[in-house]
Amino acid sequence: MVETAFDWLEHTGLSEWIRGGSFAFPLILTAHVLGAGFIAGTGAAVAFRLLGVARGVPVSLFEKFYPVLWFALGLNIASGLLLLDAYPYKAFTNPLFYAKLSFIALGVYLAVRIRDDVLRAPVWQNSGQTAGLKSAKLFAVISLACWASTLVAGRLLAHTYKWLLVGVPGGF
Amino acid sequence: MFTEPLNPQPWEQWIRASELHHFISAHGQWLWPALQSIHYLGFSLLLGTVGLFDLRVLGMARQIAPAKLHRLIPFGIAGFAINLLTGIVFFFGFPEQYFYNPSFQLLITFVLVAGLNVALFYTSPAFTEVKQLEPGEEASWRAKLLAGTSLSCWVAVLVCGRLITFFRPPYFH
Numbered sequence: 001m002v003e004t005a006f007d008w009l010e011h012t013g014l015s016e017w018i019r020g021g022s023f024a025f026p027l028i029l030t031a032h033v034l035g036a037g038f039i040a041g042t043g044a045a046v047a048f049r050l051l052g053v054a055r056g057v058p059v060s061l062f063e064k065f066y067p068v069l070w071f072a073l074g075l076n077i078a079s080g081l082l083l084l085d086a087y088p089y090k091a092f093t094n095p096l097f098y099a100k101l102s103f104i105a106l107g108v109y110l111a112v113r114i115r116d117d118v119l120r121a122p123v124w125q126n127s128g129q130t131a132g133l134k135s136a137k138l139f140a141v142i143s144l145a146c147w148a149s150t151l152v153a154g155r156l157l158a159h160t161y162k163w164l165l166v167g168v169p170g171g172f
Numbered sequence: 173m174f175t176e177p178l179n180p181q182p183w184e185q186w187i188r189a190s191e192l193h194h195f196i197s198a199h200g201q202w203l204w205p206a207l208q209s210i211h212y213l214g215f216s217l218l219l220g221t222v223g224l225f226d227l228r229v230l231g232m233a234r235q236i237a238p239a240k241l242h243r244l245i246p247f248g249i250a251g252f253a254i255n256l257l258t259g260i261v262f263f264f265g266f267p268e269q270y271f272y273n274p275s276f277q278l279l280i281t282f283v284l285v286a287g288l289n290v291a292l293f294y295t296s297p298a299f300t301e302v303k304q305l306e307p308g309e310e311a312s313w314r315a316k317l318l319a320g321t322s323l324s325c326w327v328a329v330l331v332c333g334r335l336i337t338f339f340r341p342p343y344f345h
Contacts, residue, residue: 030334037212037330041220045244053247056240064233065224151216152209159205 006089007166018086028082035076036154040147042069043111050118050140063119069111090170093163100153107146114139180268187267196265204265211258215330217251220244222322229302229311229319238311239303268341275339279332286325293318 009015018024046062048054084091091097118136161170180188187193196203221244228238263270270276293299298315305311311319 026335026338030331033212033334034327034330037216037219038223040213040216041218041223043220044217044247045220045224048244048247054240054243056243057236061233061236064235065227068224068227068232147216148213151212155209155212156205 003089003166006092009085009088010165012085014082015085015088018082025086028079028086032076032079032083035072035079036151038072039069039076039107040151042066042072043107043143043147046111046114046119047140047144050114050136060119063115066111066115073108087164089163089166090161091157094157094161096153096157096160100150100157103146103150103153107143107150110139110143110146114143184267184271187264190264192261192264196261200265203261207258207261211255211262211333214251214254214258215333218248218255218326219330221248221251223326226319226323229315230323231310231316234310235307237307238305242303268343270336272341273336273339275332275335279329279336282325282328282332286322286329289318289321289325293322 018028042065045065049057049059049062114136118133118139121133164170224233225238225241225245225248227233228236228241293315296314296318298312298318302311302315
């Protein structure tokens with residue numbers, strides 16, 4: 001039943017075009033990797049500040065870099081959906097894919113929490129003080145772990161899939 | 173799958189005879205995915221530190237004094253060091269896959285340009301100027317040119333790195 005739906009999806013024009021050996025697949029994949037690098041990198045920079053690095057930078061000002069994060073996230077949702085359209089069965093039959101989605105969800109949630117509860121907290125405004133909130137450091141550590149896990153899980157998807165397409169097993 | 177090139181050069185034979193090459197060949201199953209993951213983490217560290225610093229010089233988050241943001245740079249250098257080391261391991265694993273690969277050749281070119289750009293930035297008056305910028309102050313066009321070159325080069329390095337698999341020499345298919 002579910003296979004029928006994936007099989008249909010794999011035979012849509014867009015899906016076949018992306019897989020078709022043109023520039024499409026490498027281009028989408030590269031955009032996805034670049035976006036993830038910027039998301040994780042920006043998230044890491046914010047986390048490092050909360051953990052005490054670059055204390056001279058007022059914590060609140062890190063919100064100025066959030067557009068990088070949101071722009072890259074938008075790029076990756078778009079490129080991710082296209083990759084998913086190209087190989088839906090490959091992703092949905094791999095448990096690691098769901099783990100990766102969970103890391104992203106938690107990472108985005110923490111990025112919002114950090115912005116609203118830490119960067120925008122009155123205590124940080126125009127002050128160069130060290131991170132004082134315990135929860136801020138906890139958010140930072142979990143956020144770092146989330147983004148690192150997202151990148152690792154994403155990279156390992158290419159090594160762990162059981163099926164390439166419906167009826168076409170992966171090489172593992 | 174993989175067959176060795178027909179007439180390997182002396183340097184290829186030397187690498188293939190090395191301890192490191194044998195170790196990678198024996199443990200490739202887990203070593204390769206693990207090192208690829210670390211290589212990716214190292215790169216995002218570079219993007220999140222050097223990349224954000226470049227963006228500040230270019231005019232983003234201008235309320236931050238660049239000298240203060242510069243404290244993040246050591247993490248970027250650590251990321252680069254991690255990637256240099258893991259990169260050497262990749263090269264020792266399959267030297268021909270990289271050496272004869274246009275995408276890899278371009279990657280190394282961009283790393284070299286980025287390196288020259290770093291040297292130029294720290295030895296030119298641009299660094300002194302950027303270091304003294306107050307919150308809200310705009311950098312000179314010279315500093316912006318260097319920062320723009322840096323950011324473009326590192327993005328190009330990542331793009332070339334991701335595309336390596338699509339430009340493998342024929343005997344890797």
